[in-house]
Amino acid sequence: MERGSESDGHGGAQASPAEIEPSVRLNRVSKHFGDLIAVQDLDLDVGRGEFFTLLGPSGCGKTTTLRMVAGFEQPTAGRILIDGADVAGLPSYRRPTNTVFQSYALFPHLSVRENVAFGLRRKKVSKSEIAGRVESELERVGLAAEINRKPNQLSGGQQQRVALARALVNLPKVLLLDEPLGALDLKLRKGLQLELKRIQRDVGITFVYVTHDQEEALTMSDRIAVMSNGIVEQVDTPENVYERPGTTFVAGFIGVSNLMPGTIASASGDRGTIRLDSGPEVEAHVNGLANGERCHAVVRPEKLRIEHAGGSSGDGMPSVDGVVESSVYLGTSTQIVVRLPDDVTLTVLVPNASEAERARLPGGGAPVRLSWSPDHIHVVRESAAATIANTNGAPRQEELPQTATA
Numbered sequence: 423m424e425r426g427s428e429s430d431g432h433g434g435a436q437a438s439p440a441e442i443e444p445s446v447r448l449n450r451v452s453k454h455f456g457d458l459i460a461v462q463d464l465d466l467d468v469g470r471g472e473f474f475t476l477l478g479p480s481g482c483g484k485t486t487t488l489r490m491v492a493g494f495e496q497p498t499a500g501r502i503l504i505d506g507a508d509v510a511g512l513p514s515y516r517r518p519t520n521t522v523f524q525s526y527a528l529f530p531h532l533s534v535r536e537n538v539a540f541g542l543r544r545k546k547v548s549k550s551e552i553a554g555r556v557e558s559e560l561e562r563v564g565l566a567a568e569i570n571r572k573p574n575q576l577s578g579g580q581q582q583r584v585a586l587a588r589a590l591v592n593l594p595k596v597l598l599l600d601e602p603l604g605a606l607d608l609k610l611r612k613g614l615q616l617e618l619k620r621i622q623r624d625v626g627i628t629f630v631y632v633t634h635d636q637e638e639a640l641t642m643s644d645r646i647a648v649m650s651n652g653i654v655e656q657v658d659t660p661e662n663v664y665e666r667p668g669t670t671f672v673a674g675f676i677g678v679s680n681l682m683p684g685t686i687a688s689a690s691g692d693r694g695t696i697r698l699d700s701g702p703e704v705e706a707h708v709n710g711l712a713n714g715e716r717c718h719a720v721v722r723p724e725k726l727r728i729e730h731a732g733g734s735s736g737d738g739m740p741s742v743d744g745v746v747e748s749s750v751y752l753g754t755s756t757q758i759v760v761r762l763p764d765d766v767t768l769t770v771l772v773p774n775a776s777e778a779e780r781a782r783l784p785g786g787g788a789p790v791r792l793s794w795s796p797d798h799i800h801v802v803r804e805s806a807a808a809t810i811a812n813t814n815g816a817p818r819q820e821e822l823p824q825t826a827t828a
């Protein structure tokens with residue numbers, strides 16, 4: 423189980439979660455629905471002003487976690503603190519949170535102005551203050567000109583901005599966002615991802631964001647909690663979850679995994695060597711594993727260098743031999759899949775910098791050597807989520823598809 427404070431993050435207002443009180447703290451939180459364990463023993467600290475994302479596949483428990491923070495669900499066990507105060511028993515409308523859902527849930531008969539003003543009216547805020555706050559929030563989300571329109575006169579992206587303004591106008595301490603861009607098309611989603619990040623920096627409040635889209639999480643977050651089967655596998659910066667995945671699940675869920683099975687051959691501190699099942703013994707960060715332990719090593723596709731067998735450009739670097747299984751032109755890069763002697767496949771991405779270089783790349787059936795810098799290989803542990811999967815009757819981790827294949 424990971425605690426958020428293990429990483430320093432790079433969240434805007436956050437110093438170090440250990441030094442200041444976290445904005446949101448989950449302390450050994452579990453949620454059971456009958457026999458089903460939706461969330462198990464979750465420990466998480468979200469820093470003040472941090473853009474924090476819960477990322478994972480469908481059914482991993484991220485929405486349940488968000489709903490417990492919002493007060494729409496009660497934990498079966500554990501404590502949730504917001505700004506240091508235990509929120510147990512507080513209904514959602516008494517919590518210093520607001521939620522933005524995938525469905526915008528706007529009132530169709532009310533104008534944009536009236537939709538955004540709704541919460542403040544219920545709180546009996548004065549008319550002049552409401553007018554000022556509504557206008558400045560609509561300005562912030564770029565909808566000042568649409569203030570008198572009705573929701574059905576707006577695009578999906580504009581409606582979601584109204585929903586965002588309606589939440590922000592209440593000045594929540596924590597904004598909870600449950601797949602808010604999920605209903606939008608890809609181009610609009612990408613534009614709004616950047617805009618959401620800008621708005622979060624501008625308002626400076628804590629965002630807890632739920633998505634199953636790894637690219638979205640990498641683009642927007644200060645830190646990401648990667649979840650699987652009700653547990654957190656890793657809490658880290660986007661760069662670290664991609665470059666230094668902690669478990670086989672994280673390596674497979676974020677990007678192309680390129681997992682090579684092997685055994686730790688020597689370990690001294692963080693460095694050591696791993697005997698790959700495909701033959702060679704190579705240097706690696708051993709991730710706290712000891713001699714003789716089984717593990718997987720990961721090298722990301724863009725970190726692999728490919729050359730014809732017998733070439734010399736990878737001399738002195740760790741390497742494996744294999745045979746090209748396929749080569750596909752992807753526009754900006756060429757994706758080459760190489761089969762190793764132990765039948766594991768690795769994917770290599772080669773940037774298409776020049777036509778001449780691309781013409782020299784090895785094609786199907788060619789014997790090749792793959793090499794990499796020792797800094798770019800990482801040993802990962804088995805995913806801890808298998809235990810919960812077994813309890814819930816889901817496939818065991820070892821029964822899941824081999825993610826080393828692209």
Ligand code: ATP
Binds near residue numbers: 484
């Ligand atoms: P998605 O991306 O599909 O929304 P998720 O990661 O947000 O998935 P949750 O919605 O948190 O997952 O669900 C976690 C597990 O709990 C799932 O197996 C789901 O079926 C189950 N679950 C969620 N809500 C309930 C409920 N009210 N009653 C019973 N089971 C539930």
